[in-house]
Amino acid sequence: MSDETAIRTIGIAKSFAGVPALRGVDFSVRRGEIHALLGQNGAGKSTLVKILNGVHRAGSYKGSILLGDKDVSFRSPLAARAEGVGYVPQEIEVLEQLSVAENVFAGHTGLGRGVLLNRRLLNKRTEALFAELGLAINPRSLVAMLTAAQRHLVMIARALSMRPKVLMLDEPTASLSGAEVDQLFAVLRRLKAQGTTMIYITHRLPEVMAICDRATILRDGRVVAEIDRADFNEERIIYAMSGQKLQRLYPHHAAPTQSEVLLSVRDLSVEGRIGVHRRISGINFEVRAGEILGLVGLLGSGRTEILHAIYGRIPCSGNVKVANHDGPIRSISDARRAGIALLTEDRKRDGLLFNLPVGGNITIGNLEKFAHHQLVSRTNESKAVVQAMRALNVKARSPQASVAHLSGGNQQKLLFARVLMNGPRVLLLDEPTKGVDAATRHEIYRLITELADKGVALVIVASELEEVIGLSDRCVVVADGRQVDEFQRGERDEEQVLRIIAAAQAELTGQTALRTGVAT
Amino acid sequence: MTLATQDDAARAGGFANKMRVLLSVSELGVLVAVIAISLIFYSIAPAFLSAQNIRAIINFVSFVGIIAIGQTVLLIGGEFDLSVGSIAGLSACVTAMLMKDAHLPIFVAIIGGLLLGAAVGLVNGLVVVKLKIPAFIQTLGMLFIGQGLIQVVTGGNPVYPLPESVGNFGATRVIFGLGWSFIFFFIAGLIADFVLRRTVLGRNLYATGGNVEVARLVGINASLYKICAFVFVSVMASISGMFVMADLASGITSIGTGWELTVIAGVVVGGVSLFGGAGTIVGGLLGMLLLQVIQSGLVVIGVGANWQQIAVGTIMVLAVGLDLLRRRVFIGGEGAPSGNGPDAAVAVDPPAIVPAAAAD
Numbered sequence: 001m002s003d004e005t006a007i008r009t010i011g012i013a014k015s016f017a018g019v020p021a022l023r024g025v026d027f028s029v030r031r032g033e034i035h036a037l038l039g040q041n042g043a044g045k046s047t048l049v050k051i052l053n054g055v056h057r058a059g060s061y062k063g064s065i066l067l068g069d070k071d072v073s074f075r076s077p078l079a080a081r082a083e084g085v086g087y088v089p090q091e092i093e094v095l096e097q098l099s100v101a102e103n104v105f106a107g108h109t110g111l112g113r114g115v116l117l118n119r120r121l122l123n124k125r126t127e128a129l130f131a132e133l134g135l136a137i138n139p140r141s142l143v144a145m146l147t148a149a150q151r152h153l154v155m156i157a158r159a160l161s162m163r164p165k166v167l168m169l170d171e172p173t174a175s176l177s178g179a180e181v182d183q184l185f186a187v188l189r190r191l192k193a194q195g196t197t198m199i200y201i202t203h204r205l206p207e208v209m210a211i212c213d214r215a216t217i218l219r220d221g222r223v224v225a226e227i228d229r230a231d232f233n234e235e236r237i238i239y240a241m242s243g244q245k246l247q248r249l250y251p252h253h254a255a256p257t258q259s260e261v262l263l264s265v266r267d268l269s270v271e272g273r274i275g276v277h278r279r280i281s282g283i284n285f286e287v288r289a290g291e292i293l294g295l296v297g298l299l300g301s302g303r304t305e306i307l308h309a310i311y312g313r314i315p316c317s318g319n320v321k322v323a324n325h326d327g328p329i330r331s332i333s334d335a336r337r338a339g340i341a342l343l344t345e346d347r348k349r350d351g352l353l354f355n356l357p358v359g360g361n362i363t364i365g366n367l368e369k370f371a372h373h374q375l376v377s378r379t380n381e382s383k384a385v386v387q388a389m390r391a392l393n394v395k396a397r398s399p400q401a402s403v404a405h406l407s408g409g410n411q412q413k414l415l416f417a418r419v420l421m422n423g424p425r426v427l428l429l430d431e432p433t434k435g436v437d438a439a440t441r442h443e444i445y446r447l448i449t450e451l452a453d454k455g456v457a458l459v460i461v462a463s464e465l466e467e468v469i470g471l472s473d474r475c476v477v478v479a480d481g482r483q484v485d486e487f488q489r490g491e492r493d494e495e496q497v498l499r500i501i502a503a504a505q506a507e508l509t510g511q512t513a514l515r516t517g518v519a520t
Numbered sequence: 521m522t523l524a525t526q527d528d529a530a531r532a533g534g535f536a537n538k539m540r541v542l543l544s545v546s547e548l549g550v551l552v553a554v555i556a557i558s559l560i561f562y563s564i565a566p567a568f569l570s571a572q573n574i575r576a577i578i579n580f581v582s583f584v585g586i587i588a589i590g591q592t593v594l595l596i597g598g599e600f601d602l603s604v605g606s607i608a609g610l611s612a613c614v615t616a617m618l619m620k621d622a623h624l625p626i627f628v629a630i631i632g633g634l635l636l637g638a639a640v641g642l643v644n645g646l647v648v649v650k651l652k653i654p655a656f657i658q659t660l661g662m663l664f665i666g667q668g669l670i671q672v673v674t675g676g677n678p679v680y681p682l683p684e685s686v687g688n689f690g691a692t693r694v695i696f697g698l699g700w701s702f703i704f705f706f707i708a709g710l711i712a713d714f715v716l717r718r719t720v721l722g723r724n725l726y727a728t729g730g731n732v733e734v735a736r737l738v739g740i741n742a743s744l745y746k747i748c749a750f751v752f753v754s755v756m757a758s759i760s761g762m763f764v765m766a767d768l769a770s771g772i773t774s775i776g777t778g779w780e781l782t783v784i785a786g787v788v789v790g791g792v793s794l795f796g797g798a799g800t801i802v803g804g805l806l807g808m809l810l811l812q813v814i815q816s817g818l819v820v821i822g823v824g825a826n827w828q829q830i831a832v833g834t835i836m837v838l839a840v841g842l843d844l845l846r847r848r849v850f851i852g853g854e855g856a857p858s859g860n861g862p863d864a865a866v867a868v869d870p871p872a873i874v875p876a877a878a879a880d
């Protein structure tokens with residue numbers, strides 16, 4: 001690290017249709033450092049890095065950018081790339097029908113002869129890059145088959161394939177769990193050692209502590225603090241972001257021991273379909289009214305598949321029963337009738353309806369509530385929308401605004417509002433705090449415990465191990481689609497859980513090795 | 521930023537917002553185009569706005585507009601149907617034969633024609649939704665099948681004479697010299713518009729066309745919606761075919777030929793998206809009117825038929841291009857390039873592509 005600045009902005013201001021998102025940002029990053037860019041949802045972090053990457057074109061904002069000593073203004077992301085600026089966007093943007101390797105090297109030239117693509121070379125280069133990053137993804141598989149987290153890793157690899165001098169990562173870990181985060185950090189440290197400058201956006205403060213050298217904090221489009229590593233302190237950062245004092249503590253919650261069992265899952269198994277979902281087998285658990293159950297596991301361990309099978313979205317065998325609901329749950333409409341609701345993890349693919357405005361997105365699926373004889377009452381609906389937006393603090397210009405222009409965290413809150421509108425008895429949450437800022441995260445924790453106190457049975461999947469363990473009354477550990485352990489609140493810590501998972505996986509691979517050994 | 525410039529920005533934003541609200545009502549844009557183009561034709565050839573010509577335009581728009589209502593509904597649900605012209609012709613001929621050759625009561629014959637239309641729509645819907653064959657292939661196939669069946673059942677000859685009351689019904693002028701087809705078209709349009717704007721059914725259809733996966737996840741029976749939309753457009757096509765049959769007082773094999781493209785071109789010009797989930801009945805029907813005004817105007821000022829086709833084709837491509845642009849900006853939200861300040865935001869920001877009712 002040196003005192004030389006790698007990239008610097010002077011007085012960047014940007015408005016969207018007259019509404020300011022950035023109001024004069026002076027921001028500077030030293031060469032070779034990992035610089036955290038922090039702020040609440042809608043503070044303008046993504047907008048700032050998009051300007052630095054030419055996504056928001058030169059001329060669409062005020063102020064200037066200095067790359068080294070050079071005054072630059074990018075007309076397109078391509079122009080930024082040519083100057084050695086790389087970018088991993090917040091939302092997953094992959095070409096689903098192409099292979100992983102083709103995605104990684106999309107936009108590269110010179111891979112092959114003339115216009116002909118040399119597939120072998122492409123796959124080899126991707127393999128080399130993945131080996132360097134420690135990724136276990138087959139370069140030949142279709143991206144359509146990957147999970148959300150794996151897609152994110154592919155996008156990171158794509159940005160790194162350009163060997164950028166300045167790399168900007170917009171919430172790269174939002175869908176990654178412990179092990180992958182460590183992997184990513186190892187990569188970032190190596191890049192740093194090679195002299196790459198990085199801007200790192202996240203809502204997870206422990207990550208900032210772990211890897212960042214300096215932090216700039218935005219609030220409402222202004223820089224409110226610039227903190228050196230020596231002065232890092234969670235409380236101070238949260239205070240600067242929100243102007244409020246907050247502790248990162250999980251709200252107190254004690255599960256009732258004698259309440260009714262609301263959800264019972266018996267022998268749940270899903271046939272694996274290559275590229276669609278993984279195989280899970282022999283899952284058994286019960287969730288009582290008022291209880292929070294966490295599903296703990298690594299990326300791709302089958303957590304999401306379990307939730308989807310319970311919700312009737314993927315065909316499964318076994319038995320899913322909800323109290324006071326006769327018959328098994330075989331389809332989404334069965335599940336909804338029984339009072340199950342699901343929050344999905346991939347906002348863009350399975351969450352938002354881009355052709356409906358904010359309000360319509362919240363009420364879709366629950367319109368009967370506001371309708372007499374199929375006729376939707378606008379007043380009732382807009383009242384409910386305003387109420388839901390206020391309850392979850394969704395920041396949107398109006399209920400008529402387009403969802404595409406909400407900040408990532410606000411999109412997540414909107415989907416949360418949709419799921420709650422149904423008044424579910426069993427709530428399945430897949431990554432409920434993905435891309436959500438510290439203050440809102442706290443609100444969501446509070447919301448979750450409040451729901452539990454009201455007698456809702458909750459099942460939570462989150463990639464942050466610490467979060468699931470801290471929030472849940474009881475955890476079920478899954479590895480490779482199997483249930484390997486179960487423990488009550490306070491019985492295990494992160495490290496123990498990781499060790500259990502590692503042991504289970506070693507055993508499983510040992511078994512398969514044995515089996516294949518016998519076969520050959 | 522100083523206070524003064526912030527104020528300026530706010531004011532410019534206010535203006536920009538007003539402009540956007542105006543432009544976002546894409547129906548209004550089409551309406552303005554209809555009026556402007558009509559006035560241009562009128563200034564060249566005053567006969568264009570003669571009562572007779574206006575009546576002719578509205579008459580034709582009524583026939584194809586009945587189908588356009590169904591096609592708009594289907595497009596919003598995320599599919600489309602190329603076989604509507606064939607279905608109109610087939611239903612008309614079969615109904616005519618049921619009356620003339622099978623000597624069935626008129627009422628029964630009509631029911632027969634409608635059932636035939638519904639059956640074809642059901643086949644289209646089931647094949648597309650259950651067998652996952654693209655609508656383009658299935659309905660293109662059905663277009664040819666329908667054409668073939670028309671020739672098979674009629675032997676290629678017009679079916680007439682029909683019972684006298686059929687011809688009388690077709691010749692009845694109810695209002696402003698317009699017939700029952702117009703009345704039906706008008707009322708059906710109003711109802712469909714209301715259903716799409718204000719009911720649960722309508723909103724669920726927009727969701728289905730917007731993203732089937734999300735629609736399923738929130739508990740909407742997306743497959744059923746799509747199949748019903750296929751049946752609906754087919755039944756509307758049958759009804760349209762029968763009105764033409766009554767108008768001509770005979771079942772002619774060429775009824776409906778080429779209408780599939782007329783209808784799709786028209787509603788797309790009116791802002792109904794080819795990619796599903798966006799558009800309105802009013803927009804779609806205004807688009808039909810716009811295309812018809814242009815075609816009729818070119819005839820009145822004496823432009824050859826070939827040039828009319830060229831004009832229609834050009835307009836359609838422009839309209840689809842506009843739709844694509846709108847969608848790219850809309851869906852690309854995060855990644856899409858943004859405009860230069862408030863003014864450009866007017867052009868770049870996508871119009872609300874869902875009726876105002878769905879917005880609140």
Ligand SMILES: Nc1ncnc2c1ncn2[C@@H]1O[C@H](COP(=O)(O)OP(=O)(O)OP(=O)(O)O)[C@@H](O)[C@H]1O
Binds near residue numbers: 021406435437854
């Ligand atoms: N294309 C756009 N059109 C209109 N408004 C936009 C657009 N992009 C962003 N905004 C608005 O600008 C503000 C800042 O958004 P931005 O995405 O930069 O937030 P963020 O700090 O990245 O938040 P998050 O942590 O939730 O991702 C928000 O109020 C957002 O609604």
Ligand SMILES: [Mg+2]
Binds near residue numbers: 090170407
């Ligand atoms: Mg962001």
